Amino acid sequence: MxxxxxxxxxxxxxxxxxxxxxxxxxxxxxxxxxxxxxxxxxxxxxxxxxxxxxxxxxxxxxxxxxxxxxxxxxxxxxxxxxxxxxxxxxxxxxxxxxxxxxxxxxxxxxxxxxxxxxxxxxxxxxxxxxxxxxxxxxxxxxxxxxxxxxxxxxxxxxxxxxxxxxxxxxxxxxxxxxxxxxxxxxxxxxxxxxxxxxxxxxxxxxxxxxxxxxxxxVEQLPQSPAGCGLDSMQEPYAGSFKGVIGGMNPAAGNSVQNNLSAGREGFIPVFHPEKCIQCGLCDSTCPDMVFRFRPGIYKGMDTMVNHGPDYQYCKGCLRCVNVCPTQALTKGEE
Ligand code: SF4
Ligand code: SF4
The missing domain is CATH 3.40.920.10 (Pyruvate-ferredoxin oxidoreductase, PFOR, domain III)
Structure with missing residues (x-):
């Protein structure tokens, strides 16, 4: 005390x-x-x-x-x-x-x-x-x-x-x-x-x-007023009658509906295509398969070309930044 x-x-x-x-x-x-x-x-x-x-x-x-x-x-x-x-x-x-x-x-x-x-x-x-x-x-x-x-x-x-x-x-x-x-x-x-x-x-x-x-x-910040009590308790939002049937997670894994941006802490991988050598290390490291490789031409050859991360699926772990050998991916503020 x-x-x-x-x-x-x-x-x-x-x-x-x-x-x-x-x-x-x-x-x-x-x-x-x-x-x-x-x-x-x-x-x-x-x-x-x-x-x-x-x-x-x-x-x-x-x-x-x-x-x-x-x-x-x-x-x-x-x-x-x-x-x-x-x-x-x-x-x-x-x-x-x-x-x-x-x-x-x-x-x-x-x-x-x-x-x-x-x-x-x-x-x-x-x-x-x-x-x-x-x-x-x-x-x-x-x-x-x-x-x-x-x-x-x-x-x-x-x-x-x-x-x-x-x-x-x-x-x-x-x-x-x-x-x-x-x-x-x-x-x-x-x-x-x-x-x-x-x-x-x-x-x-x-x-x-x-x-x-x-x-x-608000004109004034709160100043410890006398008790104001909630009108009534809210009904619990989870419970045996309201749970998802079978305990299934409807948003599991990565899908077109999922948006992993909520997992980011304010930083994203920034892609610099001019530095990319198409080694694919970012793609094999990324836990969420965020990189978009499409058929294209690199140094005059037909190959799969990196089009950078799709931010909807990126959770901001920045593993790809750590692994990229040419700094084609850098840490940026969101
Ligand atoms: S930051 Fe993480 S989730 Fe996002 S693209 Fe890089 S490795 Fe994938
Ligand atoms: S790791 Fe870097 S250089 Fe390799 S494909 Fe990814 S972005 Fe390009």
């Missing part, structure tokens, strides 16, 4: 009918949502005097696969008795905008939800683009901010989510980071701290957009 605890006694700005404040982060492997969830959990438990649970859900542990991190807070003597994934978040962080094309990242939002979205769009544009009809949307270009500070994207998002929540103390997050990352890697921590502060400031500067029929800019 410390300074933050006093503030924490009535700190949760809103809870559901059972006193839970819930956070969900939608991300892909490699962007650090899992660590962000752990930090928010520690912040609540160690620095704010809250009861906390924090866990993540992911399939195969590989870069680019979807990851969801969940955090649950409850005040006072009430234990955390709920272990299910967060379906109706009060605070929602979407680390990777492209996920909105393929996954229901906005599922379960309500008028009380503060949504932090990593995008270059404004709140109004994003609300229109993704059909967000409720909640308050805070948009920031977290990828660019992270690159400019040379830090992890999760730190920028943590700062932004702290600002949007109206009660998560950025000082507490900074202290946590200093105690963990800062002790081992002081230089790295400096960059991450700068990123966290930039994320916080970006939300403060741009403020939020109130989604709905008459969407408008």
């Amino acid at each position: 410390n300074d933050y605890c006093e503030k924490a006694k009535k700190i949760l700005p809103c809870t559901d009918e059972n006193g839970y404040y819930e956070i969900r982060m939608e991300s892909i492997g490699g962007l650090g949502a899992n660590l962000a969830g752990k930090m928010l959990g520690e912040l609540g438990a160690l620095h704010m005097g809250l009861n906390v649970s924090s866990f993540s859900s992911y399939g195969s542990e590989k870069k680019g696969s979807p990851v969801r991190a969940f955090v649950r807070y409850r005040e006072g003597e009430e234990e955390i008795l709920r272990n299910a994934p967060v379906l109706s978040p009060h605070l929602l962080g979407i680390f990777h905008e492209a996920m909105a094309k393929s996954y229901p990242v906005f599922a379960g939002i309500s008028a009380q939800t503060q949504i932090v979205l990593n995008t270059r769009m404004s709140g109004r544009e994003a609300a229109e683009q993704y059909g967000v009809q409720t909640g308050t949307l805070y948009c920031l270009d977290a990828g660019n901010l992270a690159r400019s500070c040379k830090c992890r994207l999760n730190m920028v998002m943590l700062g932004a989510m702290a600002a949007a929540s109206g009660f998560l103390a950025i000082e507490g997050l900074e202290k946590l980071g200093q105690e963990s990352i800062g002790k081992k890697y002081p230089d790295l921590w400096k960059a991450n701290l700068a990123g966290m502060e930039k994320g916080y400031q970006a939300v403060c500067d741009r403020q939020g957009f109130l989604c709905g029929k008459e969407g408008r800019q």
Whole structure:
């Protein structure tokens, strides 16, 4: 218990009918949502005097696969008795905008939800683009901010989510980071701290957009208002009656319907055809058969000619860049 605890006694700005404040982060492997969830959990438990649970859900542990991190807070003597994934978040962080094309990242939002979205769009544009009809949307270009500070994207998002929540103390997050990352890697921590502060400031500067029929800019950031409770619990979206018949994955493997761009972390292989010697190493290395080789002419001979990657199927692993012997493929920002 410390300074933050006093503030924490009535700190949760809103809870559901059972006193839970819930956070969900939608991300892909490699962007650090899992660590962000752990930090928010520690912040609540160690620095704010809250009861906390924090866990993540992911399939195969590989870069680019979807990851969801969940955090649950409850005040006072009430234990955390709920272990299910967060379906109706009060605070929602979407680390990777492209996920909105393929996954229901906005599922379960309500008028009380503060949504932090990593995008270059404004709140109004994003609300229109993704059909967000409720909640308050805070948009920031977290990828660019992270690159400019040379830090992890999760730190920028943590700062932004702290600002949007109206009660998560950025000082507490900074202290946590200093105690963990800062002790081992002081230089790295400096960059991450700068990123966290930039994320916080970006939300403060741009403020939020109130989604709905008459969407408008928020005049003031949330300030720990009295409890506002959700009207009712959402029905779970998965279960024995709603699961896909036979447990089949309808989007398995690579097909014309699949779009793997959601797996990218902001980088793509850039193809420079003038340097390509048609060796085919990229094609045999790429795990998703992304390269388009077609019959053509190279150095006066009939052969299969590389027409570069088809970005719909590219998940951005950049193995092809590493293997190309002539730098005909280079790492580029998306
Ligand atoms: S980055 Fe290269 S190797 Fe990886 S999926 Fe894309 S094209 Fe294939
Ligand atoms: S590895 Fe490089 S040089 Fe070889 S085919 Fe691919 S792009 Fe061309």
